[in-house]
Amino acid sequence: MTPQQNANQIQLITYIDRLSGGTIKDLHTMLQGPLAGLFDGVHLLPFYPPIDGEDAGFDPTDHTAVDSRLGNWADIRALAADYPLMADMIVNHMSAQSPQFVDVLEKGEASPYWPLFLTRDKVFAKDAAAEQLAAVYRPRPTPFFTDIALKDGRKIPFWTTFTANQIDIDVSSAAGKAYLQAILDRFTENGVKYIRLDAAGYAIKKAGTRCFMLPETFEFIAALSEQAKARGMLCLVEIHGYHQTQIDIAKRCDMVYDFALPPLVLHTLFSRNAAALKHWLDIAPRNCITVLDTHDGIGIVDAADYQGQPGLLTDPELDSLVETIHANSKGSSKLATGNAANNVDLYQVNCSFYDALGQNDQQYLLARAIQLFCPGISQIYYAGLLAMPNDVELLQQSHVGRDIGRPYLNAEKVAAALQKPVVQALCKLITLRRSLQAFNGDFSQQLTEHDYQLQWQYQGHRASLHIQLASLAATLHWQAPDAAAQSLSLEALYQSVL
Template sequence: MKNQVQLITYVDRLGGGDVRTLQQLLRGPLQGLFGGVHLLPFYFPIDGSDAGFDPIDHTRVDPRLGAWSDIADLTGDVEVMADVIVNHMSSDSPQFKDFSAHGSASTYDGLFLTLDRVFPQGATEEALLKVYRPRPGLPLTYAVLANGEKRILWTTFTSKQVDIDVTHPLGQDYLSGILRSLSEAGIRMVRLDAVGYAIKKAGDSCFMMPETFAFIDRFAAEAKALGIEVLVEIHSYYRKQIEIAARVDWVYDFALPPLALHALMTGRSDALKQWIAVRPTNALTVLDTHDGIGIIDIGADAADRAGSPGLVPPAELDALVEWMHDNSAGQSRQATGAAASNLDLYQVNCTFYDALGRDDEAYLAARALQFFLPGVPQVYYVGLLAGHNDMALLARSGVGRDINRHHYTEAEIDAQLQRPVVQRLCELIRLRNSHPAFNGRFELLTGEAHELKLRWSDGEHWAELHLDLRAREHRIAHSEAELAAA
């Protein structure tokens, strides 16, 4: 993967078009900004119950966006990452419809997980309560199949997203077919969506168990044989993230967004410095994604009854959430928790810009921090344009995360790119992409409690970031160097 900033975007929400329209944006107004692009699900259909994360056909590009040939053309311009939704598929998929029509006689009977498949001896209350769940309730859906059979389906996320058995030959063939389709289109990196929940085991948490790591190892080896790197997406206790990073190509630094906000709220660098000292460097650094701002990633270990402490104490974590709600004038409160459907217990739904109260200097300081930490930075399309909360979309859909999933027209993009905060962000991106110091050695320098000083050096080249957290400002100094386009 290139050591340059990547863009994360939906194909149809940045410019309102298809793959070719996005390619034209990258060749035009956004030229030279990104070495890679993470295309959020572009499979058929893009407008299911979970914005493409519930594919009916994972090996088919939604025709409204284009075809595999268009994806292949895009890979000729930039590195492309795609999602592999390993845990589930849509209840509208041909495979599930066949299972519903024929039940246990279906060719696909072994593909879908039911309660009795996971608990063949029956499930006790204690065993069910032990299952880790990212949302309220049990991961189960009572269903009457088309043939009249009554089944209890395993559904980690929504009733429309039916979990598959990734250890069954049918599940293995299904996932292998997805990898082949992506490889043939020139995609060289995949993100494993919801992989932490992929393995189910009676009497265990069914989340990031040794068997889950073994599955990730097998899948990553298969991907590597096709020339594909693997990014594992996990929201979890920060020490678990360190453990995961030691076994995979790439992880997300999901602790960074709330820690950056916490530092700017308190004017203190202690929690950030603690994380910088131990964080994995094979990380994609983010401040925002298509999901919310994670809280679990810096809190105490929810799975540990002994209460292993987090990077931020509970009272300050609660204050951070309230600070974001206040900064967004209460808009994030309307989109978070029980206030919105499709909720996650561990995330605040809000654009990062609004979480900072639309403070340009604080926003750019957070982006500079992101770009100066070891790893490869990713910038979400709404964050690229310092976007505001989309309350109209939230009102229409009732889905909390839609507050940060605005549909930008080409005219809107042109207008937003003229804003000073966006232009300064683009300058930061170009510096991060091009200055040779970022290929060298990273140092965390000493400073006062309200300061953070980061330095990169490579031979005669160097770049230094000084953050004043109390003032919510940053300063960058660097050696002279010829800066090339991405």
């Protein structure tokens, strides 16, 4: 089944323990209980040991294992029997605490794992020109090389794209290829249907380049996607960057993220102007996963310009967007963004989408309606499903910026959140969206000075979202063949749960 044929879907993206408060079995119970009927599939964020590492599971010590605190592979298989599962394949790096890297520290070049890891000298000459090093694209302000001491006292500059605890893999080496194959094997054995290639844009390094999204990177992604496809899996490529890059990647893989959508939806609601959003949806890939919020922050670079090429939003529009987010969150997003927090990123604002909209229920429901009417598979983050505010307390405990949008919940907290009117209205909206066959068909949109419409039609089935831009009042319309047309305003939907 192609992604296009599979597009009329809604997926949940979640950490296992941060939603269920416990294990894979607990999450399975929750999906079949209070969350029943909402999702067609589940993206499980890293469940490899350790789930509480420096980067919340994205620094695995063993990518082929399940953290025992969550359960085991049998639990994954049981969940996969009921819900198509997506799992992260972290292709760029692994933990400095992994047995393989510990062996390298012990034995140096004599370790069989020495070829698995990337050092500066494997890419650059020792006397590499400063401009070559300066050209490397940095997702974070930390150094991309970290001098790490071997047992014999030598300090080796290992490549660390993200943190000093995440050692980059040499994916072009035989050891790197074997490592990735072992992950694919384990996923295949345990029923994973989708894999997300995490940080794939950084996987190929080449002297004299930005070491990001090179022609060789496209080849690497395409080859890995073909290997997954041969095993019956589909690949989602995770890249934050210039919007044309997403368009180019989409032609070479199964699926890409629509990371431009979150800032464009916010801009539309803040400015009451949908021109930028409409332009993007005119040219955006259709084989995409749409998001508003994720386990990361709200991407900004995805709508920005690049090397003189215009972005989807101008610099002043992006500046206004960021400042409005900070104002709406009453400054809490500033505590988690930029140099205010560790593990920072250069391309995002760390803030829950609910707080980015100032906890305005009506605007939040409209933002979700727009997402659900955009082409692609709709993926909803667990904190967004429950309209969670910024978790400032967790941020203050961990000092990790992204944690402001990664709350720890349990069955009781989920039950309480499900009673909130905005959450009940969102669940009704999701249920309605899943019931309409129009989304199996063709998408179109219309923009006038005062109104914006997103429309779908399929074999006589029709559905549309009509937005009055000045007031942000919105109405859903739908009709099945040989049936009366129906309509429901988002205000009426919200009032129905009060």
